[in-house]
Structure formats: structure tokens, C-alpha cells
Amino acid sequence: MNALDYFNARLEATVSPMDYLRLAQVEPERYFLIDVRNGPEHVRSLTIKDAYIIPQQELQERLHEIPKDKEIIVYCWDVWCNTAAKVAAFLLERGYKVKELTGGIAAWKEMDFPVSNSLNVNPSDNCGC
Structure with missing residues (x-):
């Protein structure tokens, strides 16, 4: 593989936080963003x-929750984490269209983009109505 092929493949398989934010604002129904980080909930409570x-x-066990008709964007901790890449490969093998969010939650936070804290969410506030 030459350098051009490498960079084209990389661009095909990833999306930057800035590009994802812009794309999701224009066509939010096109994307399905998944936080695939493992670990205790208290250390991964801050999410995009x-x-x-x-x-x-x-x-x-939860594959049925992921729509096949959307572009799947997966992320994990940061550039050193390969969990999102493993998930992307798993989903690609099953026919999903997938990209990895480069830099994970660390890059997203560094850009000061919108986050949620799942520990501050009170389940009783969500009546489902």
C-alpha cells in the first residue's frame, strides 16, 4: 500500500470530531453515534x-439496537484506545456502514463540544411520555 492509498483508506474509515459535529447538525437522522467504551460506569459517565x-x-447481545439503515459512528477513550476500531471491524463484518470518531471522547472534550453526564440523569425524570 502506498501513502495515497493509506490516507484514502484512513479518511474512508474515520471522521474527525469537527466533521461529525457539522454533518450531524445538517443530517442528524443519517447517523447513529455509539459510545463503545468499557469500564465502570462512573469513569465513563461523561459521554458525547x-x-x-x-x-x-x-x-x-445488543446488536439488534443498532440500525442498519444509518451510518454508524463509534468512539472510545482517545487515540491510544483501539476498542472503537475493534467494534468497527465487528460491525463492518455484519454489513453495517461504520466510521471511527478520531480521538474519541478525549478529542471531543478538548474541542469543548457538547457532552452529557449520565450520572446526573435521574431516571424518574424520564416518564417516557
């Missing part, structure tokens, strides 16, 4: 706003 939380370790 509107992300679905499906840890990698639960993916097999």
Missing part, C-alpha cells in the same frame, strides 16, 4: 451528547 451507550462487552 446524544450518543447511544453500548459498551463493546455488551455489543453481541
Whole structure:
């Protein structure tokens, strides 16, 4: 693989936080963002706003929750974490269209983009109506 092929493949498989934010604002119904980080809930309580939380370790049992008609964007901790890449490969093998959010939650927070804290959410506030 030459350098051009490498960079084209990288661009095909990833999306930057800035690009994802812009794209999701224009066509929010096109994307399905998943936080795939593993670990105790208290250390992963801060998530990207509107992300679905499906840890990698639960993916097999929760695959039915992921729509096949949307572009799936997965993220994990940061550039050193490869959990999102593992999930992306798993989903691609099953026919999903997937990209990894580069830099994970760390890059998102660094850009001061919208986040949610799942520990501050009171389940009784969500009546489902």
C-alpha cells in the first residue's frame, strides 16, 4: 500500500470530531453515534451528547439496537484506545456502514463540544411520555 492509498483508506474509515459535529447538525437522522467504551460506569459517565451507550462487552447481545439503515459512528477513550476500531471491524463484518470518531471522547472534550453526564440523569425524570 502506498501513502495515497493509506490516507484514502484512513479518511474512508474515520471522521474527525469537527466533521461529525457539522454533518450531524445538517443530517442528524443519517447517523447513529455509539459510545463503545468499557469500564465502570462512573469513569465513563461523561459521554458525547446524544450518543447511544453500548459498551463493546455488551455489543453481541445488543446488536439488534443498532440500525442498519444509518451510518454508524463509534468512539472510545482517545487515540491510544483501539476498542472503537475493534467494534468497527465487528460491525463492518455484519454489513453495517461504520466510521471511527478520531480521538474519541478525549478529542471531543478538548474541542469543548457538547457532552452529557449520565450520572446526573435521574431516571424518574424520564416518564417516557
